[in-house]
Amino acid sequence: MENPDSHTPNERLRDLLKEAQWTGDALAKSINALGAENGLSLHYRRPSVAQWLAGSVPRPPVPQLITEAFSRRLGRLVTAEDAGLSKTRQTLSVRPSQVALQLAWLGDQQPETGGSHIYSMPLLESLIEALSSNEAIPPRPENADRRIGASEISAATAALSLFSSAEQIFGGGRIRPAISTYLATTIAPWLQRPSSPTINRRLLSLAASMSYLSAFSHYDDQNNGTAQRYYACSLQLALAANDTASIALSLRGISVQAHALGHRRKALQAAEAAQQHSRNGAPLLRAAIFGQQAVTAASVGDARQAAAYLLAAEHYLNQASAASEPVGVYHLSSFAHQQAEAAALLGDYGPAEAALHEAIRRRPPIERRSHILTLHKLADLQLAQGNLEAACATWQDFLKGYPYITSGRVDAAYSTMRARLKPFKNFPKVDSILRQPTC
Incomplete structure (x- = not known):
């Protein structure tokens, strides 16, 4: 909803549109996409942008989405003040x-x-x-x-x-x-x-x-x-x-999130920065970060570098003797998962599926959330290769753990599963999955 009390034309927003060479439709489309990135279902169109240009101010978090859209388009920080949406410097x-x-x-x-x-x-x-x-x-x-x-x-x-x-x-x-x-x-x-x-x-x-x-x-x-x-x-x-180990771990987390959201080059940069700060770190930390570098290298199509990073990750993992710290947990299952992700990104589905099976086999029982997310990735990969029956069996295992996990990523995996299977709803095993209660 918009604020009806402001009616002064927003010249700053109009100037930004011109600088970005955007139409109202283009800005609305970008805001909707950013909303999806942040877990919001938005359906803005050109009439809403016209209202903002006329001086109305959308409710939060839409002003932040507007400024983020312009920041990405123009390659510089655009604040709500710059866009005429706030008097407070961001x-x-x-x-x-x-x-x-x-x-x-x-x-x-x-x-x-x-x-x-x-x-x-x-x-x-x-x-x-x-x-x-x-x-x-x-x-x-x-x-x-x-x-x-x-x-x-x-x-x-x-x-x-x-x-x-x-x-x-x-x-x-x-x-x-x-x-x-x-x-x-x-x-x-x-x-x-x-x-x-x-x-x-x-x-x-x-x-x-x-x-x-x-x-x-x-x-x-x-x-x-x-x-x-x-x-x-x-x-x-x-x-x-x-604390160089904590610096490296933070950068690894930043890289994982950026990669998941599709910002592949930035994810690679963050992983490289993490590696620089882990050079004197424990072997397990170095292995985890080399593995993340492999995933991000694969995401930009660099198969040779991804393979080199995976070899380095395996080397340091074999050197490790101590257990993982409470945060940034890493072990053989984590490494297999990174192997699978890198292979899938490069289109090597057979090796990716084999690595996911290994990741599931080696996953510690305590890691229930990671276990069912890996099951979902395996089923999705099996379906992509045309193996509907195997995918159904894997998703049945996924559904056994799903009710016990509170996770937006797991909920998204459940929704993706249903969307993937709907075209096959006449297949008895698919129908059974789609009808299965989750609580």
Whole structure:
């Protein structure tokens, strides 16, 4: 709905349309596409754009979608103020000294309370480029509060482990509100309290890991704009801690999200930046990032480089002895999944299917969400190769786990399954799947 109280023609928006060489229809189409990227079903057309040019202001998050559309079209940051849709100057970067405030604000802006954020290409570019900060997060004066110590570190470590296990078993949607609240009400205040240098660094690294997990849980639940902002917080916290492993892990998450949303070149850049920061890291981290580089290289058609990255990932995985950390879990199943994804992107469906079977076989039982997403990918690949019967059998396994997972990605997989199978609804096994209740 639009705001009827504003009737002054929006000359700034008109100028942007001219600069972008867009018609009203083209802008509306771009906004609808960006809405889909952010989990919104929008159906704007030229009459709506005419209303905005006449001075009406659409309700959030449409102003953010409008400015994002122009930012991508023009290759520079366009703010709501630039577009005549707000009097407030928009900023994207978050300085380390502001991360605690950002975490508290994000906790108050959850979708359940009406908050919404749009996945931003200018923010993505700034995250890849802004890797030189070493600004500390200033504590409050010594007499302001009790100092943070080992007990707080132990509590945060236990909470991180609990959130991570729950996310793997039940999906991001189950932990997303809880971890956001914990970051806002517990971690953010601790970041502003005094502590020793050692405790401060450990707290910053823990906060970076928890922000990363919050980002991934939002991404898993398809709240991509909020996920991106938590990745930004994770990266800044890791930079403030001078924690190269956490920096690399944050960049890997940023790459995974960008790739999933179709921003392939940027995903490759983020993966390359992650690799630069993991050079002195543990073998398991290096393997995970080489694997992500393989996927992103395959996505841009570079088969030779993808194969080289997979060999490097396998090499470091064979060297690894320690188990994965609570976030950024990586193991043989993860590697097989990356092999499958790279092969599928390059059109090698046979090897991709074999690798997906291996990923399913090796998947730890705790990772129920990842297990059923891999089943969906396998079934989709089987159907693409014309093997309807095998796809039906795999999707039957998918449906056994589906009711127990709260995840936007899993819900999207379920919808995709139904759309893929509808043309074959007269086939008895397909009809059985389409009629099967999910709860």
